[in-house]
Amino acid sequence: MTKYDPKRIESKWQKKWEKMKTFQARDFSEKEKYYCLIEFPYPSGEGLHVGHPRSYTAMDIVAKKRKMQGYNVMFPMGWDAFGLPAENYAIKTGVHPRAATEKNIANFTRQLKSMGFGFDWSREINTTDPQYYKWTQWIFLKFFEKGLAYKAKMPINWCPTCKIGLANEEVVDGKCERCGAGAEKRDKEQWMLRITEYADRLLKDLESVDYLERIAKQQVDWIGRSEGAEVEFGITNSELRIRVFTTRPDTLFGATYLVVAPEHEIIKNLASGPLRVYDPVRSETTGRRPGGESRVKNQGEVRKYVEAAKGKSDLERSELAKEKTGVELKGIKAINPVNNEEISIWVADYVLPTYGTGAIMAVPGHDQRDWEFAKKYDLLIREVITGGDIEKQAYVGDGTLVNSDFLNDKLVPEAIGDMTKWLEKRGMGSYQVNYKLRDWVFSRQRYWGEPIPIINCEKCGHVPVLEKDLPVTLPDVEKYQPTETGDSPLAAMDKWVRTKCPKCGGPARRETDTMPNWAGSSWYFLRYCDSKNKKSFADSEKLKYWMPVDWYNGGMEHTTLHLLYSRFWYKFMYDLGLVPTDEPYLKRTSHGLILGEDGEKMSKSRGNVINPDEVIKKYGADVLRIYEMFMGPFDQPVAWSTQGIEGVNRFLNKAWMIFTHQIEMIKLFEDRGEKPIRAKEDQLARQLHRTVKKVTDDIEKMRFNTAVAMLMTFLNEVTSQAEKVGEEAQVWYYLDRDDTRDFIKLLAPFAPHLAEELWQKLGHTESIFESDWPGYNEELVKLEEIELVLQINGKVRDKLNVPADISEEKAKKLALESEKIRKWLAGKKPKQVIFVAGKLVNIVV
RNA sequence: GCCGCUGUGGUGGAACUGGUAUACACGACGGACUUAAAAUCCGUUGGCUGGAUAAGCCAUGUGGGUUCAAAUCCCACCAGCGGCACCA
Numbered sequence: 001m002t003k004y005d006p007k008r009i010e011s012k013w014q015k016k017w018e019k020m021k022t023f024q025a026r027d028f029s030e031k032e033k034y035y036c037l038i039e040f041p042y043p044s045g046e047g048l049h050v051g052h053p054r055s056y057t058a059m060d061i062v063a064k065k066r067k068m069q070g071y072n073v074m075f076p077m078g079w080d081a082f083g084l085p086a087e088n089y090a091i092k093t094g095v096h097p098r099a100a101t102e103k104n105i106a107n108f109t110r111q112l113k114s115m116g117f118g119f120d121w122s123r124e125i126n127t128t129d130p131q132y133y134k135w136t137q138w139i140f141l142k143f144f145e146k147g148l149a150y151k152a153k154m155p156i157n158w159c160p161t162c163k164i165g166l167a168n169e170e171v172v173d174g175k176c177e178r179c180g181a182g183a184e185k186r187d188k189e190q191w192m193l194r195i196t197e198y199a200d201r202l203l204k205d206l207e208s209v210d211y212l213e214r215i216a217k218q219q220v221d222w223i224g225r226s227e228g229a230e231v232e233f234g235i236t237n238s239e240l241r242i243r244v245f246t247t248r249p250d251t252l253f254g255a256t257y258l259v260v261a262p263e264h265e266i267i268k269n270l271a272s273g274p275l276r277v278y279d280p281v282r283s284e285t286t287g288r289r290p291g292g293e294s295r296v297k298n299q300g301e302v303r304k305y306v307e308a309a310k311g312k313s314d315l316e317r318s319e320l321a322k323e324k325t326g327v328e329l330k331g332i333k334a335i336n337p338v339n340n341e342e343i344s345i346w347v348a349d350y351v352l353p354t355y356g357t358g359a360i361m362a363v364p365g366h367d368q369r370d371w372e373f374a375k376k377y378d379l380l381i382r383e384v385i386t387g388g389d390i391e392k393q394a395y396v397g398d399g400t401l402v403n404s405d406f407l408n409d410k411l412v413p414e415a416i417g418d419m420t421k422w423l424e425k426r427g428m429g430s431y432q433v434n435y436k437l438r439d440w441v442f443s444r445q446r447y448w449g450e451p452i453p454i455i456n457c458e459k460c461g462h463v464p465v466l467e468k469d470l471p472v473t474l475p476d477v478e479k480y481q482p483t484e485t486g487d488s489p490l491a492a493m494d495k496w497v498r499t500k501c502p503k504c505g506g507p508a509r510r511e512t513d514t515m516p517n518w519a520g521s522s523w524y525f526l527r528y529c530d531s532k533n534k535k536s537f538a539d540s541e542k543l544k545y546w547m548p549v550d551w552y553n554g555g556m557e558h559t560t561l562h563l564l565y566s567r568f569w570y571k572f573m574y575d576l577g578l579v580p581t582d583e584p585y586l587k588r589t590s591h592g593l594i595l596g597e598d599g600e601k602m603s604k605s606r607g608n609v610i611n612p613d614e615v616i617k618k619y620g621a622d623v624l625r626i627y628e629m630f631m632g633p634f635d636q637p638v639a640w641s642t643q644g645i646e647g648v649n650r651f652l653n654k655a656w657m658i659f660t661h662q663i664e665m666i667k668l669f670e671d672r673g674e675k676p677i678r679a680k681e682d683q684l685a686r687q688l689h690r691t692v693k694k695v696t697d698d699i700e701k702m703r704f705n706t707a708v709a710m711l712m713t714f715l716n717e718v719t720s721q722a723e724k725v726g727e728e729a730q731v732w733y734y735l736d737r738d739d740t741r742d743f744i745k746l747l748a749p750f751a752p753h754l755a756e757e758l759w760q761k762l763g764h765t766e767s768i769f770e771s772d773w774p775g776y777n778e779e780l781v782k783l784e785e786i787e788l789v790l791q792i793n794g795k796v797r798d799k800l801n802v803p804a805d806i807s808e809e810k811a812k813k814l815a816l817e818s819e820k821i822r823k824w825l826a827g828k829k830p831k832q833v834i835f836v837a838g839k840l841v842n843i844v845v
Numbered sequence: 846g847c848c849g850c851u852g853u854g855g856u857g858g859a860a861c862u863g864g865u866a867u868a869c870a871c872g873a874c875g876g877a878c879u880u881a882a883a884a885u886c887c888g889u890u891g892g893c894u895g896g897a898u899a900a901g902c903c904a905u906g907u908g909g910g911u912u913c914a915a916a917u918c919c920c921a922c923c924a925g926c927g928g929c930a931c932c933a
């Protein structure tokens with residue numbers, strides 16, 4: 001008998017599968033299609049992380065099972081290769097991101113191929129390939145054409161020392177990661193995508209797809225729909241107005257002050273000096289002087305506060321909520337439209353510019369944050385809803401209205417409706433649906449991304465690059481560092497920047513911003529359907545055949561951004577008639593992170609990184625695959641265990657030993673024209689049927705850990721029933737050809753190399769993945785006999801072996817006859833006897 | 846801070862819609878084989894009382910509740926993890 005040698009069999013089958021095109025998907029096959037998708041990796045310099053194979057193995061198991069179930073399966077792979085790390089590496093070393101990326105991809109490819117995944121490599125894509133990003137740019141132009149791409153002034157992180165824009169990740173504790181100087185917010189003209197236009201549908205259509213509950217929940221919350229009213233407050237001695245959004249227009253009589261975000265335009269507009277207005281065509285800011293406005297008296301103080309807020313992140317601003325700060329805009333007052341009361345206006349950084357209108361009406365009596373703020377600054381707290389004690393804290397519950405004129409004695413829901421109507425009638429406000437979701441900042445002032453295909457012409461404004469001129473390729477630059485003006489390094493490439501306007505032919509300048517990493521990943525699953533198409537992003541017939549994705553697995557960390565962005569792009573394309581359905585993914589699941597042995601996130605600096613290459617070298621890919629599935633519940637984070645992997649190694653060695661032996665024995669019998677013995681047939685056969693059922697079901701529910709446990713249990717059963725038979729006292733495992741075949745099939749998606757090798761030893765010439773998935777007999781799965789539990793007051797007192805289908809009457813009778821039960825009853829009369837079929841009898845005394 | 850999730854032996858975890866808590870695996874301990882070690886095989890293994898493989902009590906983060914019955918449902922609290930829009 002040969003020893004289990006994963007190295008030999010794994011590379012052997014990997015080569016064979018590639019040669020035989022075993023896992024290639026066929027366009028327009030008559031079989032039903034099944035599209036399995038995993039998030040394509042960013043090919044980092046560190047190589048494959050043991051976390052990657054967790055998701056890939058899971059979907060690989062699904063894909064292989066589906067193939068055996070007769071589907072035409074597509075399970076593609078590609079590279080999400082634009083991104084910050086390659087660029088920062090380039091800044092440090094001068095190595096072109098393209099070169100670094102190519103090298104990393106080669107390494108990733110080697111690593112992935114050594115795992116035995118059934119990827120269809122013929123469809124491989126790479127977001128940094130001009131033939132790919134040509135279509136990313138093309139889709140952007142569609143957004144531009146439809147008015148969903150626009151420019152707006154948005155804050156970026158800015159390091160005043162390095163004079164460059166920073167990604168959020170590069171700001172650590174409010175400081176620039178490179179030099180340690182305090183990072184600031186700085187306004188910059190940015191390309192935006194109007195995702196909010198789709199907020200409604202992104203929310204509603206979640207009902208039509210099968211996403212894991214917590215994934216759908218997180219999306220719903222991220223979109224954050226709320227109904228309420230927008231209310232307009234006038235300002236004393238001014239034509240300016242402040243609009244606020246509130247979900248509680250019923251409390252308007254209790255609004256005793258307003259709070260605006262430090263970024264709110266009213267602050268600039270009420271300051272002395274010219275009103276600054278940005279001219280998008282000329283890319284500059286010009287001054288305009290508003291006439292006869294009132295002025296804030298404590299401008300110095302306000303300006304200082306606004307400046308300080310620039311150095312804080314949104315996170316800090318809301319985190320500091322315990323100690324809320326603010327400054328009153330002295331000398332001006334707002335007018336409450338319902339009662340013409342003059343109320344003070346404050347600026348406070350706990351109000352964020354990005355939500356609602358960037359201004360709120362404060363109702364300290366009925367909002368806890370407002371209440372704390374009012375207590376601190378000694379502002380009026382007025383009760384307008386009964387039911388609480390506003391001296392102690394804000395009352396946020398239901399109740400009837402008081403101190404509210406025409407709303408008095410009404411209940412909250414009615415008051416909301418009445419107030420909204422009242423405001424609408426007088427033009428002071430309106431019913432409004434508000435979303436937390438914000439438009440998507442689509443510009444990056446970076447090198448390693450898709451150039452935004454826009455040409456800025458002095459005469460014509462923003463002009464799209466002609467379709468025939470796509471792709472706008474990334475030019476080589478001398479420096480990868482963003483420029484001191486905050487523009488991308490492309491801005492320094494004068495030759496590249498200077499071009500002609502496609503509309504008027506006059507001199508014009510190229511857009512130098514690039515797209516965010518999310519761009520390429522927002523539509524990659526479409527390109528897989530037709531990855532080599534030169535005429536369009538993908539052939540519409542092929543899209544019709546393959547889309548939508550049947551099952552998409554990825555990380556929880558992508559739930560709100562990537563998942564939402566790609567749904568948005570897809571819906572937009574659906575509206576243009578470019579894709580066949582209105583949702584891209586039928587089913588979405590998530591995997592948990594793999595942590596280091598210390599329970600911490602794996603990272604170089606912690607020194608707890610496990611390299612999959614080393615694991616494969618020591619144990620083989622099949623062991624790594626099964627260990628990653630066995631280590632814990634798939635959707636939860638689990639810590640790596642070097643010891644735990646030993647158990648899986650033993651399991652596969654045992655499987656190899658048992659089956660190579662038994663296959664020889666079966667052949668021996670068959671050669672002699674005898675039927676192999678299958679004594680104890682009943683027990684083992686029933687166990688096998690149970691195993692088939694459990695593994696079949698568990699894969700669908702992504703409960704891979706219990707599926708593996710079941711495979712182990714079966715093997716334990718096989719060994720425990722083995723006997724020595726014959727003259728040479730050979731071990732006999734009581735498995736005939738059919739049993740052996742079925743078990744190997746169950747093992748195949750988990751340990752494809754081992755299973756394929758055993759399959760061949762059984763005498764098959766075609767791949768095991770061309771065979772069919774085993775079925776089971778529901779009758780044989782059922783237990784014949786059960787252990788009936790006898791309880792008294794819910795405590796187990798005795799157990800009886802009885803037929804599984806025992807009747808209620810008989811079970812109760814047996815229970816009361818039990819000696820132990822009689823002892824516990826001690827002559828007392830049972831009050832109640834409860835019978836649970838197939839489980840227990842509980843006697844209540 | 847906001848949103849989402851998790852908490853069960855020495856460890857990773859199992860327990861389907863409330864119904865035998867601790868499957869499977871790791872580790873530990875004892876034994877077999879071996880000159881020895883590794884590997885392999887067999888046995889024991891939640892805690893406490895007990896000579897016991899007799900009997901019993903206590904255990905699913907903490908405190909309460911619902912129920913004949915709670916790891917599972919409800920309320921409050923504690924701890925940890927993920928996301929928070931320019932990391933991907």
